[in-house]
Amino acid sequence: MQNDSSGSSFFNSLPTQTNFAVLSNANVYTPLPEHWWVGTSDIIGSTEAVSNGRYKTVNMVAAAVISAQINAHDGASFPFIFGGDGAGFAVPEAWRDDAAQALAAVKLWAREEFDIGLRIGMVRVSDVRAAGFDVMVARFQVSDGVDYSMFSGGGLTWAEAQMKAGANLVPEAPAGTKPDLTGLSCRWNHLPSRYGTILSVIILPCDGTSAVVFSDIASRVLSIARNLMREGHPVDENGPGVRWPPIGAALETYARRGGGTLRAARRKTLLESFVAWTLIKTGLVIGGFDARRYRRMVGNNADFRKFEDGLKMTLDCDPATEKRLRSLLVKGSEAGIIRYGIHTQSEAMMTCIVPSILADNHVHFVDGASGGYTKAAQTMKGPMKL
Template sequence: MSDPVDSTAFYASVPLQDDFGVLSDTQKYTPLPDDWWVGTSDIVGSTQAVADGRYKTVNMVGAAVISAQINAHGGAAFPYIFGGDGAGFAVPPAWQDRAAKALAAVRVWAAEEFDMGLRVGMTRVSDIRQAGLDVTVARFQAALGVDYAMFTGGGLSWAETQMKKGAQSVPQAPAGTQPDLTGLSCRWNHMPSRHGTILSVVILPSDDAPGPAFSALARDVVEVARGLERAGHPAAPGGPGVKWPPAGATLEAHAQRRGGSLGAARRKALFESFVAWLLIKTGLKIGGFDARDYQRIVGGNADFRKFEDGLKMTLDCDSATQEQLRNLLEKAAQDGIIRYGLHTQSEAMMTCIVPSIMTDDHVHFVDGAAGGYTAAAQAIKGAQ
């Protein structure tokens, strides 16, 4: 295993940005080194799974890809992004072998635990550039202890397309292979809209649209969203709600049992979530852990908007702002600048990776609770 400091030197050098709006400017992004690898994943039949009500499972499998990578690399920083029904990431060459093994393990786990097919692939950045595209990365500091990677250049999307065609796949892992999904959970309540609707937004640049035109459109969209409470953040200021038993206890058990008893893993998840629920409800503190403060930090750390060769957002949106966004996007589509999809639902949901409740670096992925990004992307496919 290479030295973590040397392996992450590039990503550590990428400057942090604390203003999401500036990330519409491609000049704020740094090209990945040629010898790095891009990993991609996508759930087969995710649209039907969402239609069947399995949206929490879809999100859990998508987040599992990231969780397995975080654990495979010992918690060292690297760029990754959650897409709802899949995830993407990039790693230095010294990490490529274990990154591929972690992807293969999640593919086996998704099939054996949930009967879900998962496509996975890895592509060298130099191969993406030979195809005429690029992979550039920025870092958005969502909160003091957490930052999320943003990607542009079209290369991540190209790699995903190649993966779906059967190229760039990784070797199949043996049956029973278990990924390390330590920290993966989904214990929080769904977050009901406080202002009208939870709006899932997916915006992609048209193939022949000039980059500056898309950047200007993205900047306008972000500015409209700024007019919403907390820029449209679906979590309340005090963080998401919690109830017991949590709806995601069985999913968490599937992630944490590591080949053991599902019942035992579920009982453990229920016990731990009960203690957390009790501490939040009573305000009691144990060993320096303040559950109410943790709840607040969860909301601040959550990833509800991102640039991923386009712009994705999950917004708590009022009807007037929704109409304003729709009109803005429709005009841009008619002008040939973008393709877009929208999906409305009444709630948002959160899937979490929490290495430790005693530190503030836990990450939380937000999606719509009834289709979300998957349904919004499907609307793009149906557009003329």
Template sequence: MFFNQSTQDYYENLPRTDDFDSLSDLKRYVPLPDDWVVGVADVVGSTHEIARGRYKVVNMVGAAVISAQINAAQGAALPFVFGGDGAGFAVWPTQRRAAERALDSVRRWARKEFEIELRVAMVSVADVRAAGRDVRVARYAPSKGVDYAMFSGGGLAWAEAQMKAGHMGVDEDTAVEDTPDLTGLSCRWSNVKSERGAILSLVVEPQEDVPEACFAKIAEAVLEASQTEPRAMHPVPRVGPEARFPPPGMTIEARVRQGGPVAWKLGKLLVENMLIWALMKSRGVGNFDPTAYRAEVAENADFRKFDDGLKMTLDCDAETQARIEKVLRKAKSAGLVRYGLHAQSEAMMTCFVPSATESNHMHFVDGAAGGYAQAAARL
């Protein structure tokens, strides 16, 4: 099937795979066209926010970047990855201006609502390649309802490093008062307690100049070490998370909603969540089956990803953690990788639900007490 590489169809037409292990194979990844544009975002001072007990807010801001981009693209498929205290994505050239506006509006919203500073930047794939890196993507479908982008080539990591160093960014348009469209963004599920010992957040990155094929073998060994049970240490139970009332993130979600004072939005959310809670406790209404929906939440959860490295949130026993660390210590001693681990008692989810009646709801999983941000700080 022929399609223009400079349009959204390029990513939409890429094949999907439901085999996460296969994504350590570089042959699974396809280079993005030169005129596509990479976007990155990162919460400034996330470690300080964790110390203040605001990691759920940090996660919400990171997921807001993705939500704003999906809505700016009017639901068109685009590659993105959630990183806990930030996010990365790519868009086709005609979408660049809308993507920049969405990034800028999320930055100003985070500052206004939460007093959180968000770094944001965009750069063309051609410029990434001129710097000696690449941007390649694959599509991982954990279920029939959703798929998530995986990235390789080092381009996303390079763009983030350049942004943090102050070499690139997106100008702030102070003359514009628009707020980001965060429709579908929520954080209503209760935290999920570990059943095996600890929720382990893991970040693994290749050392500078380590060949991608070499890192791929290490990632494959880490995945093999983590697969001591059929669900690969999935942190969300097969039956899905618990629905409690009131939900823990309701005050945060009120600041996501547009229109009216926070108190009014909070009251409206209270009523909505009471109805949702009652529905989840029921046997279902019409075609909606709450038991099936909760199971879908578990199936759709994004708890493992490749984004120029390997990130995983696992419900891990001590024996499995020791196996994983053994692989990583050996690779580190050989000068091949750097890694960070952070253990906590619970996992949390931040969600993007385009439709309450379809199976395309996305759930970004992270450790509840610092997760990826704390693991990355220990690199």
């Protein structure tokens, strides 16, 4: 692959924010360079798949898009974001071909392994701006080892809409192509609500809503969420629960088999997960791997809230806070400021990308365990976009 050091330098030079509330302010976002490319993906028929109980599969395919990009670019830094039934990212010009090939390989993999259709597209940032939108990014640091990208400017949403309309599509890879999904896993237990319910929340600005006005309502939402234990974080401070065999073992075998057999991949997954489970239960440290510390870091690194041309959150919420939150969103919708969707469920879940268990740079995408962001998007209320 062609590695663009200037591309990585641009992203790495961006300041990291440690206060999530600051990210509601458009002034902390930096426009991407004109020559960069935006990649988008979306699972076709995700609503039906969720209704059929396949939401863990939906999350796995969406996370596979990011995993394939990380591996295609040798772990170099670039902005990406997980959306439940899709994902978005941006890369410099020199990475464009590798990015497209990785997307195409995941599309083939999703169809062959899971009979899931995946839309994928790429568009140049300059074309996004020509359409009247922008792609701006910021970095939110959740731990010493991990920061997540936030997007603003409406450009990512526009690019996804164009893709769904049939523009800027990337074709499926030739038969026999395998994506590199090293590190993609889903071994942790579901995360039951400890305080009432798991809320999947999507809040988007209406057409004509200024960045300042949306920032104000987003800040008020986050102020309400701050009253929750750990600001609504669904993962316990000691990390998620684990059992053996893990509930996601079957899905993970499809991600890691490559050109091998499912049986061999399953044996490897079960063996590794058994060792990890044993170490967590006993507290033993082997080869520098402290499983209990790793488990705590999973919670620290988990991505349960994000700005993606709007605000998305997966919150462990008590009834009183949920009532306050809904009241604020209803008022914002009636005022023509926002559109919003909420889905309630009893559990959250995680899909993970773990380059190495000995480093702290593992990322964990949180969503509701019975519909999550996909179901929340179906319930959107407020003035329709023009």
